[in-house]
Amino acid sequence: MSAALTERRDPSSPSARASSRKLTERVSRIRESGIIAVLIVFVAVTASIQPRFIDQANIQFVLSNTTVYALLALGETMVVVSRNVDLSVGSVLGLSAYVSTNLFGHSPGIPVPVVFLAGLGIGLSCGIANGLMVAIGRVPSLVVTLATLYIIRGIDILIVGGNEVVAQTLPASFIAIPRANVLGVPYLAIVIAAVIGAGAYYLRSYRSGRELYAIGSNPEAARLAGIPVGKRVFTAFTVSGGIAGLAGVLWAAQYQTIDSTAGTGYELTVISAVVVGGVAIFGGSGSAVGAAIGALLLATISSALNVLGISPFWDLAIAGFLLLVAISLDRLISVKLMAALRQRSSGVGT
Amino acid sequence: MEPDQNTRNAEGTAPGGTPPGSTGAQAAASPRRAIGFRAALQPAIRWETGLALVAVAIVVFGGLTSSQFLTSGNFFNLGVSSGEIAIMALPMTLIVISGEIDLSVAATLGMSSATLGFLWSKHWPMLAIFVILAALGVVAGLINGLLVTRVGLPSLAVTIGTLGLYRGIAQIILGANTISNFPATYTTIGVNPVPHTNIPYSVAIFIVLAVIFGVVLHATATGRSIYAMGASPEAALFAGIRVKRIKTMLFVVSGLVCSMAGALWTFRLSTAVWNNAIGLELSVVAIVLLAGVSIFGGKGSIVGVVLAVIVFAGLQNALLLTNFNQEATGIVTGALLLVSVFVPNAPALLDRARRLAIRRQPASGSAIGAAND
Numbered sequence A: 001m002s003a004a005l006t007e008r009r010d011p012s013s014p015s016a017r018a019s020s021r022k023l024t025e026r027v028s029r030i031r032e033s034g035i036i037a038v039l040i041v042f043v044a045v046t047a048s049i050q051p052r053f054i055d056q057a058n059i060q061f062v063l064s065n066t067t068v069y070a071l072l073a074l075g076e077t078m079v080v081v082s083r084n085v086d087l088s089v090g091s092v093l094g095l096s097a098y099v100s101t102n103l104f105g106h107s108p109g110i111p112v113p114v115v116f117l118a119g120l121g122i123g124l125s126c127g128i129a130n131g132l133m134v135a136i137g138r139v140p141s142l143v144v145t146l147a148t149l150y151i152i153r154g155i156d157i158l159i160v161g162g163n164e165v166v167a168q169t170l171p172a173s174f175i176a177i178p179r180a181n182v183l184g185v186p187y188l189a190i191v192i193a194a195v196i197g198a199g200a201y202y203l204r205s206y207r208s209g210r211e212l213y214a215i216g217s218n219p220e221a222a223r224l225a226g227i228p229v230g231k232r233v234f235t236a237f238t239v240s241g242g243i244a245g246l247a248g249v250l251w252a253a254q255y256q257t258i259d260s261t262a263g264t265g266y267e268l269t270v271i272s273a274v275v276v277g278g279v280a281i282f283g284g285s286g287s288a289v290g291a292a293i294g295a296l297l298l299a300t301i302s303s304a305l306n307v308l309g310i311s312p313f314w315d316l317a318i319a320g321f322l323l324l325v326a327i328s329l330d331r332l333i334s335v336k337l338m339a340a341l342r343q344r345s346s347g348v349g350t
Numbered sequence B: 001m002e003p004d005q006n007t008r009n010a011e012g013t014a015p016g017g018t019p020p021g022s023t024g025a026q027a028a029a030s031p032r033r034a035i036g037f038r039a040a041l042q043p044a045i046r047w048e049t050g051l052a053l054v055a056v057a058i059v060v061f062g063g064l065t066s067s068q069f070l071t072s073g074n075f076f077n078l079g080v081s082s083g084e085i086a087i088m089a090l091p092m093t094l095i096v097i098s099g100e101i102d103l104s105v106a107a108t109l110g111m112s113s114a115t116l117g118f119l120w121s122k123h124w125p126m127l128a129i130f131v132i133l134a135a136l137g138v139v140a141g142l143i144n145g146l147l148v149t150r151v152g153l154p155s156l157a158v159t160i161g162t163l164g165l166y167r168g169i170a171q172i173i174l175g176a177n178t179i180s181n182f183p184a185t186y187t188t189i190g191v192n193p194v195p196h197t198n199i200p201y202s203v204a205i206f207i208v209l210a211v212i213f214g215v216v217l218h219a220t221a222t223g224r225s226i227y228a229m230g231a232s233p234e235a236a237l238f239a240g241i242r243v244k245r246i247k248t249m250l251f252v253v254s255g256l257v258c259s260m261a262g263a264l265w266t267f268r269l270s271t272a273v274w275n276n277a278i279g280l281e282l283s284v285v286a287i288v289l290l291a292g293v294s295i296f297g298g299k300g301s302i303v304g305v306v307l308a309v310i311v312f313a314g315l316q317n318a319l320l321l322t323n324f325n326q327e328a329t330g331i332v333t334g335a336l337l338l339v340s341v342f343v344p345n346a347p348a349l350l351d352r353a354r355r356l357a358i359r360r361q362p363a364s365g366s367a368i369g370a371a372n373d
Helices: A002-006 A014-049 A056-081 A089-106 A112-135 A141-160 A187-205 A207-217 A219-224 A229-255 A266-276 A288-307 A312-349 B004-010 B024-029 B033-041 B047-065 B072-097 B105-121 B126-149 B155-174 B184-191 B201-219 B221-231 B233-238 B243-269 B280-290 B302-321 B326-360 B367-371
Strands: none
Touching (some): A014 A288, A056 A089, A056 A187, A056 A229, A056 A266, A089 A141, A089 A229, A089 A266, A112 A229, A141 B280, A141 B326, A187 A207, A187 A288, A207 A219, A207 A229, A219 A229, A266 A288, A266 A312, A288 A312, B072 B105, B072 B201, B072 B221, B072 B243, B072 B280, B105 B126, B105 B280, B126 B155, B184 B201, B184 B243, B201 B221, B201 B243, B201 B302, B221 B233, B221 B243, B233 B243, B280 B326, B302 B326
């Protein structure tokens, strides 16, 4: 929404331009600063009640719980920004987690990077399938990815059968990946933060990244403006699939027991994180950093409940409630902003 | 969500459409020679006709592969195991036709089931519990409806939120407990047929509700309004249709019906746990889309939904009897979903492929780029 507004500057009057830009800038900052403020207040309040919340072990725990979701949120952000949705991420994660780590059992001594490549390849193939159907088949992504959610999970179940990959078959160097840390911060969290930073920079500053926002704001206008809509949407789905594939391998390293239920229901959590992080569900606005902070906030809340001795049974309800509050607030802000802008532009006109 | 089809229509190249009916007139109006395949195909295929053929094919397939398929006992089981999904698909149909979606249906079912179990364990009388469940369903639907219509939020995001909220409330209510000491008077509802028939209670309820929803949707002004607001919300508003009020009502009805499905589910399994029917919302959406209801709103029919329920349940059941890994039947559901969006689009797709091939000859470009000029 705010992206659309930014384009509504009146070029004829520099003062109106400056003031409206200031306004939009302020609000665009609110988009992420809002959730950061929530996060800080939340952490401060919890820590003041229970100092154990901000000790090193717990911070590590929260960060490593966030990594998989934050990574998935990056891919989902690219898709959602273009006014699409990818519901298949949980199934892709599950398929990749099993098939890639099963290689350890089949061919002992296989190098860890090869396993990551296998996961990436599985994810990319799923993403390409989604992307082709949405971009070339021109059918709604909600339906396509709902179908592939089922199909990929079904394939996973057929491959897994009643088996599971257990920790004993995984090499120590693989299991160590999520546990390695630098000065108390998980190494993996730093790498993923860098990846998300790069992704956010690409979306914000590269032409093809900006074009995803344009497509999400107004697909028809984007097409008329010469943006290769199909190609960009295809790329977004491919990236989202590839990321889900990688996330599957990381998930496996973290949880170490992989059966056919790995990643079930993740799609909704990831979309929640993305939307809580300020990405508009109908595209055109939001950032990958916001989405990652959304994922961090959800993980923080769940950990805070745990530390405060509140039953983890409250997790889900609070996450759902928070999502509703986040989208309602976002809506209220954008309505207020719209009204303010209209008043300004009419004031300048007379 | 996905705008491509609409923009394509505006160019007048193809009725790149959404499932059922309504394309016949367009096909007849366009020159016949240019669209041989399409013209031959389209008037013959109403979506519902295709579904009916698929349903027959499944019955034949089931009968051939298993001697148990065509037995009354099996049909009873088939009905029992898909009654609640079928019931929840009815209000979902109306909501999708009105241009919205409700992903909180299974969570509402779970919340209702958990409440039923909790109150029963506290020795409440069953009738009082039913009143509470009805109220709970109405409130759940009202929250969805008000957030969508009065706050103006997209229903996809709202109902993902309430999906978490309602399922979370179920979890708070019951925690890790399982309540299963329900009286036989009620649990027999799940396993015995309606007296003097071979129809399970949930299927009987589905049939009654399907008639009611069918009449409302296809034979009342409210029903026409639902189609109108799905086809064009603004036009509906300017035509004096109370879009917000009707949409809110639809969500309330959905909440109420799902809450009732929660009681049925609990009695059928004689078990109340917080994760009853978790994830079932996607199956419900799959049935509705398979029925030929357009995800963009404005199109679909109750007949289609009834047929889609038969196809969905019949297929799961036939696969179950053929020793196909039961949990993997999702592959077939997913494939059916893809078929349900690609088949109605096939003429438009072929058209585009042909134009692409023609343009390809003089100048070559990347397939994806060229397809989206």
